[in-house]
Amino acid sequence: xxxxxxxxxxxxxxxxPSIEEAANTYRELYGAIDITEPGEMEAQGVRFCFVNLPNSxxxxxxxxxxxxxxxxxxxxxxxxxxxxVCFEVDDIHEAKKVMxxxxxxxxxxPRIGAHGTLIIFVHPKNSNGVLIELMEAPKH
Amino acid sequence: xxxxxxxxxxxxxxxxPSIEEAANTYRELYGAIDITEPGEMEAQGVRFCFVNLPNSxxxxxxxxxxxxxxxxxxxxxxxxxxxxVCFEVDDIHEAKKVMxxxxxxxxxxPRIGAHGTLIIFVHPKNSNGVLIELMEAPKH
Numbered sequence: 001x002x003x004x005x006x007x008x009x010x011x012x013x014x015x016x017p018s019i020e021e022a023a024n025t026y027r028e029l030y031g032a033i034d035i036t037e038p039g040e041m042e043a044q045g046v047r048f049c050f051v052n053l054p055n056s057x058x059x060x061x062x063x064x065x066x067x068x069x070x071x072x073x074x075x076x077x078x079x080x081x082x083x084x085v086c087f088e089v090d091d092i093h094e095a096k097k098v099m100x101x102x103x104x105x106x107x108x109x110p111r112i113g114a115h116g117t118l119i120i121f122v123h124p125k126n127s128n129g130v131l132i133e134l135m136e137a138p139k140h
Numbered sequence: 141x142x143x144x145x146x147x148x149x150x151x152x153x154x155x156x157p158s159i160e161e162a163a164n165t166y167r168e169l170y171g172a173i174d175i176t177e178p179g180e181m182e183a184q185g186v187r188f189c190f191v192n193l194p195n196s197x198x199x200x201x202x203x204x205x206x207x208x209x210x211x212x213x214x215x216x217x218x219x220x221x222x223x224x225v226c227f228e229v230d231d232i233h234e235a236k237k238v239m240x241x242x243x244x245x246x247x248x249x250p251r252i253g254a255h256g257t258l259i260i261f262v263h264p265k266n267s268n269g270v271l272i273e274l275m276e277a278p279k280h
Contacts (some may be wrong), residue, residue: 025267130220
């Protein structure tokens with residue numbers, strides 16, 4: 001039996017029409033002072049930035065490019081909404097193997113995510129309707 | 141100008157048809173070993189338990205009683221889904237005042253939440269479609 005387990009809650013992904021407008025909400029309404037500059041991930045079809053909190057992050061994502069996977073999400077939720085939850089794992093290849101051994105559907109081969117480490121996504125049907133991202137923890 | 145700001149991300153609220161089944165998912169698929177016993181909050185119309193992670197929590201909630209506010213959410217999302225994000229604040233009364241001064245709609249008077257401290261909810265329309273809970277941090 002594998003002793004695989006998830007680690008910290010790295011971030012909550014929130015899909016929005018505009019990450020600049022959403023960042024303003026966190027800054028002006030909630031007083032968040034540490035928000036990263038926007039970045040782009042062409043392969044994943046998103047522009048993103050992070051609202052840094054003392055223990056975790058909100059990842060704001062908006063569609064980027066023509067085949068962005070979050071376009072449909074925003075059609076259903078025009079103002080935006082919670083899109084995924086990301087947990088850290090020690091080893092993404094072990095995580096993928098364990099998820100599949102336990103019957104879950106992994107949506108992609110491990111690829112580099114917004115933190116520069118390998119990530120996979122697990123289908124929402126396997127986790128009570130929640131899209132789960134697993135992310136290899138950055139090595140310090 | 142108030143220096144109000146949110147603190148740590150205390151938890152992500154996930155609404156599900158059954159917190160026992162959802163707890164099993166976190167235990168058996170993701171290897172979470174620290175899951176609290178279920179509790180009930182009659183006034184809020186939920187049964188709940190927490191999946192404890194090293195830095196944060198997943199709060200699993202299911203409907204409790206006849207007028208549960210999450211019944212409609214589950215009608216739209218029968219398998220469940222991300223329901224709210226909770227940030228800690230120093231003083232809930234200050235938080236409510238600041239939210240209202242800044243034009244946000246606070247959905248309730250401060251009341252005791254699942255952690256035994258005072259909480260409020262801010263309308264999703266004010267935060268890019270995300271229902272935000274603000275929770276007075278437990279005093280240690």
